[in-house]
Amino acid sequence: xxxxxxxxxxxxxxxxxxxxxxxxxxxxxxxxxxxxxxxxxxxxxxxxxxxxxxxxxxxxxxxxxxxxxxxxxxxxxxxxxxxxxxxxxxxxxxxxxxxxxxxxxxxxxxxxxxxxxxxxxxxxxxxxxxxxxxxxxxxxxxxxxx
Amino acid sequence: xxxxxxxxxxxxxxxxxxxxxxxxxxxxxxxxxxxxxxxxxxxxxxxxxxxxxxxxxxxxxxxxxxxxxxxxxxxxxxxxxxxxxxxxxxxxxxxxxxxxxxxxxxxxxxxxxxxxxxxxxxxxxxxxxxxxxxxxxxxxxxxxxx
Numbered sequence: 001x002x003x004x005x006x007x008x009x010x011x012x013x014x015x016x017x018x019x020x021x022x023x024x025x026x027x028x029x030x031x032x033x034x035x036x037x038x039x040x041x042x043x044x045x046x047x048x049x050x051x052x053x054x055x056x057x058x059x060x061x062x063x064x065x066x067x068x069x070x071x072x073x074x075x076x077x078x079x080x081x082x083x084x085x086x087x088x089x090x091x092x093x094x095x096x097x098x099x100x101x102x103x104x105x106x107x108x109x110x111x112x113x114x115x116x117x118x119x120x121x122x123x124x125x126x127x128x129x130x131x132x133x134x135x136x137x138x139x140x141x142x143x144x145x146x
Numbered sequence: 147x148x149x150x151x152x153x154x155x156x157x158x159x160x161x162x163x164x165x166x167x168x169x170x171x172x173x174x175x176x177x178x179x180x181x182x183x184x185x186x187x188x189x190x191x192x193x194x195x196x197x198x199x200x201x202x203x204x205x206x207x208x209x210x211x212x213x214x215x216x217x218x219x220x221x222x223x224x225x226x227x228x229x230x231x232x233x234x235x236x237x238x239x240x241x242x243x244x245x246x247x248x249x250x251x252x253x254x255x256x257x258x259x260x261x262x263x264x265x266x267x268x269x270x271x272x273x274x275x276x277x278x279x280x281x282x283x284x285x286x287x288x289x290x291x292x
Contacts, residue, residue, distance in 0.1 A: 001234050001241075003174040005189040006277065007222025007270070008154060028149040032287045043151040045191015045283025054218045061220055061260050061268040062246045067213030072200045072265075074207055076153025088147050095147075100208045114207050119218075122207040124153070131152065137191030137283055139152075141178045 006047055007040075008075075010121055011054030011064060015039065017118045018051045025095025045137040070120035082111040082127045082146045089113045089125055097123075109144035152193055153186075154221075156267055157200030157210060161185065163264045164197045171241025191283040216266035228257040228273045228292045235259045235271055243269075255290035 012018040019039060022028050031048060032040045039051040058064050079088055086103035092115045093099050100114035100122060112126040130144035158164040165185060168174050177194060178186045185197040204210050225234055232249035238261045239245050246260035246268060258272040276290035 001172050001223070001237050001271075003172070003187050003189050003195070004223055005154065005193070005195065005221055006224040006279075007220070007272075008151065009220040009222060009270070011218035011220070026147050026149070031285060040287060041149050042285050043149050044193040046279040046285060047151070047190040047193065048285050048287075049149070049151065050222070057218065057220060060247060060258075061216075061270070062262075063215050064218050064220075064266075064268060065213075065215035066218050067211075067215060069209050069211035069213060070207075071217045071219060072157035072203065072210050072212050073217060073219060074153070074155040074157070074203060074210075075151055076155060076196075077147070077150055078152040091147050101206060112206075116208075120210075122210060124155070124207070125147075126153075133152075133192040139177060139188050139192060139194050141186060141194075 004046075007050050008043070008047065009050040009052050009057065010117075010119070011057040011066075012051050012119050013054060013066065014118075015051060015053055021096045021118050022051065025097075026092070066119065070116060070122060074114070074122045074124045076124045076126060078126050078128055078131055080127070085111050085113050085125050085127055089115055092123065092125075105146065109146060111146050150192075153196050154189070154193065155196040155198050155203065156263075156265070157203040157212075158197050158265050159200060159212065160264075161197060161199055167242045167264050168197065171243075172238070212265065216262060216268060220260070220268045220270045222270045222272060224272050224274055224277055226273070231257050231259050231271050231273055235261055238269065238271075251292065255292060257292050
């Protein structure tokens with residue numbers, strides 16, 4: 001099995017509310033949308049984010065679901081400068097996100113902050129000067145100094 | 147905010163157990179590994195999977211955590227033929243995964259199956275003839291017929 005992720009499916013409580021945040025709020029254009037069913041948005045080379053009802057997901061994938069705590073994942077979104085972290089968090093909050101951690105220095109030398117989407121899914125907005133992507137899509141990670 | 151995911155962080159209960167599954171079991175080579183801290187593996191163009199302690203994640207990202215139900219996400223892994231779905235599921239189980247749904251036809255015209263990693267994170271192994279990626283990393287989605 002190759003190390004490859006082609007789809008990241010978020011099981012959401014309400015597709016309508018997710019659509020309002022991601023499509024109308026953030027302005028992300030769906031690659032494919034089946035109204036009331038599923039929304040696909042490209043988010044990396046060869047990869048789409050899928051917004052799908054958590055109840056439908058559970059019918060396929062067994063006992064998955066939301067709980068009192070937010071899901072134990074973080075979806076990272078790197079930006080090109082430390083200053084952009086606060087700006088992107090502000091944009092997300094304006095689109096309906098909840099601010100979880102404001103922009104600040106990290107112990108790994110970069111800058112980050114977190115917001116939660118309508119289902120609590122955590123997004124980390126980060127500047128990491130050691131994270132570089134070459135034209136072929138390869139990631140290179142080295143020392144970070146903001 | 148651009149539609150872009152650069153890091154998918156899974157908050158895991160034990161990095162050692164996750165390492166045993168992903169690195170030793172599946173044979174995925176870390177791009178960067180900080181022993182006992184974090185493991186990064188490239189999984190898409192411009193994107194890495196991060197395996198990180200869920201307790202550490204919760205210190206940054208607020209109240210996130212595992213519950214009685216598995217996390218409400220699915221991590222999709224597309225393969226090139228319907229026959230490969232069962233083969234990849236078998237490989238994952240041999241590496242320590244739990245089979246959740248064996249390979250079979252889907253209502254969208256493709257073939258899929260699910261396994262769970264040691265923390266219950268669902269991976270969907272799928273063949274979708276309508277999902278194509280061009281050389282520039284762009285995803286194209288059309289009708290599916292397996």
